[in-house]
Amino acid sequence: MTVTAVEAPERPAHRDPNVLRWLGAYTASMVGDSIYFMALAWAAARTGSASGTGLVLAAGSIPRALLMLGGGVLADRIGPRRVVIGSDAARAVLVLGLAAILVLTAPTVGVLVAVALLFGAVDALFLPAVGALPPRISPPGQLARIQGLRGLAARGASIVGAPLGGVAVATGGPVLAFVTAGALFALSLPLLLSLRIRPLPGPVKHGGTVAGDHEERTGTEERPTGTEDTPTARQDLVDGLRYIRRHPLLGPLMIVIGLSELGFVGPLNLGLILLSEQRGWGAAGMGWIVAGFASGAAGAALLIAVRGRVPRAGLVMCLTVLVGATGIAAVAQIPSVPLAAATAVVVGLFIGLAGALCGALVQTAADPAYLGRVTSVSTLFTYALIPLSYPATGAAIALWGTGPVYAVSAAVCAAGGAVGLTFTALRRAELPR
Numbered sequence: 001m002t003v004t005a006v007e008a009p010e011r012p013a014h015r016d017p018n019v020l021r022w023l024g025a026y027t028a029s030m031v032g033d034s035i036y037f038m039a040l041a042w043a044a045a046r047t048g049s050a051s052g053t054g055l056v057l058a059a060g061s062i063p064r065a066l067l068m069l070g071g072g073v074l075a076d077r078i079g080p081r082r083v084v085i086g087s088d089a090a091r092a093v094l095v096l097g098l099a100a101i102l103v104l105t106a107p108t109v110g111v112l113v114a115v116a117l118l119f120g121a122v123d124a125l126f127l128p129a130v131g132a133l134p135p136r137i138s139p140p141g142q143l144a145r146i147q148g149l150r151g152l153a154a155r156g157a158s159i160v161g162a163p164l165g166g167v168a169v170a171t172g173g174p175v176l177a178f179v180t181a182g183a184l185f186a187l188s189l190p191l192l193l194s195l196r197i198r199p200l201p202g203p204v205k206h207g208g209t210v211a212g213d214h215e216e217r218t219g220t221e222e223r224p225t226g227t228e229d230t231p232t233a234r235q236d237l238v239d240g241l242r243y244i245r246r247h248p249l250l251g252p253l254m255i256v257i258g259l260s261e262l263g264f265v266g267p268l269n270l271g272l273i274l275l276s277e278q279r280g281w282g283a284a285g286m287g288w289i290v291a292g293f294a295s296g297a298a299g300a301a302l303l304i305a306v307r308g309r310v311p312r313a314g315l316v317m318c319l320t321v322l323v324g325a326t327g328i329a330a331v332a333q334i335p336s337v338p339l340a341a342a343t344a345v346v347v348g349l350f351i352g353l354a355g356a357l358c359g360a361l362v363q364t365a366a367d368p369a370y371l372g373r374v375t376s377v378s379t380l381f382t383y384a385l386i387p388l389s390y391p392a393t394g395a396a397i398a399l400w401g402t403g404p405v406y407a408v409s410a411a412v413c414a415a416g417g418a419v420g421l422t423f424t425a426l427r428r429a430e431l432p433r
Contacts, residue, residue: 013145014305018137018196023146025188026130027153029088032184034161035168036095039177040116042169043107052109059113060120064383067124072376073236075129080136080372083129085192088185090122096182102175127383131359131375135368136197140432144360145308151301151356155294240373248425249314249365250374253358256420258381260321263413264351265382266393267328267406268293274394275332275402285337292341296348297355304356314420314429317357321417324350325410332406354417360431 013019044056075083098115101107134146168177231239244250268290276286310316327347334340366374396405420426 010139010141012308013138013142013149016138016142019142019146019149021191021194022133022137023149023153025084025088025191026150027157028184028188028191029091029126029130030154030157031161031164032091032095032181032188034157035165035177035181035184036091036119038162038165039169039174039181040112042177043102043174044109044112046174047107047109047112056109056112056116059116060123061383063117063121064124064127065380067121068128068380068383069237069373069376070233071125072128072132072240072373073233074125075132075372075376076240076369077233077236079197080129080132081192081195081197083125083372084133085189087122087126087129088188088192091119091126092182092185092189094118094122095178095185099175099178099182102173102178107174123383127379128372128376131379132368132371133195134363135371137195138198140364142308143363144310144313144356144431145305147356147359147363148301148303148305150359151352152298152305155298155301158294237373240370241377243367243370244374244377247365248423249361249429252420252423252426253362253365254377254381256318256321256416256426257358257378259416259419260325260351260354260413261381263325263409263411263416264328267331267409270393271332271397271402271406271409274397275406278402279335281337281340285340288337288341289331289344292344293348296345296350297352298348299345300349300352301356303353304360309431309433310353310357311430312428313357313361313431314426317354317361318417318420318427320350320354320357321420322414324354325414325417328413329407329410332402357431361429364432365429 041053041057044053047053047056071083094115098111101111134143134150138146164180165177168180172179244254272286272289276282276289279285281289304310324347327343327350331340331343331347334343362374362378363371393405393409396408
């Protein structure tokens, strides 16, 4: 009589202590980020220079744009956990060091710009690495849930971080806010160090060597010694870009991400400010609309976290982008704040669901040995390249008004979903069961 082994069912991500430690570390980092940016803005404002304040706030985007792809290479070469730990440790030291400087002297534009540049450089390493960690800590069937949990953490961090930073600044000035941010970055370190890293599915030959880091394949801290055919970082980057271009699913996903982000982020982050001014809604009205977007996106993240899987994920992702794009165009035509906020909830729900599904598809489709580089490309659109479109968005609204610009932005966003539907591999893509 033959006894067949029965595999134990996967533990849901929201009940997995390993995933929850990663989620706690990620949430602490995101809240720290929110407080840091709040404190940086107030410290820059206290210099008394409006142009200097703008320079300080813009400085961090430069290293993100220049170094993001390199951050993905580093994550794949030495392991994403090491990069995330190093990034959070560096941010803690940097922010606490700035707090110490401000105790001794008044802030200057030069010091704040230097800190912003360094912080942006560390962020460029952190963002691809933290996105490459989920497949190393959870089985493939739970990756969609993890994307939902990550979305909830990001929304929660935005809701908690800004008020907490405001309270810290009001109570003890930027110094207390920087200390709070630094403490949160430091808090993530023991959680990250306690993560159990799953071995990669198998060695993937890559540029003459085995891709990925030895530590996370074997669970040891050892690294193989270098060989003559070890690829350079530049070769790793080129290899990663070639891998994305040739992949039947990842290439189309990057197109969808680029177009949908370009059409969505500008109207939300800059266009909404100008729209509120033109309509006389004021800051309060804008706040309600932003809250609507956030609520819808949080609802989508919760849906993914609870369900864990959506059938026909690729098709649903493309269709939700199309529906969300329609809502973007509608926001600029609505005369009242309540109706605009309600529309924003719908937009946030559909665009948020599309983003969560897109992230889950990227996580499950990419070879984990390439995931740092894949994540760096998708992250580059959102955190580095899209902000560069803000001046063009502002100039276009000044020339033609919010209605036409919102319509064009919606068309660009919809193009992402429409293009995605033309790729059979994406249209038929499924998440693991």
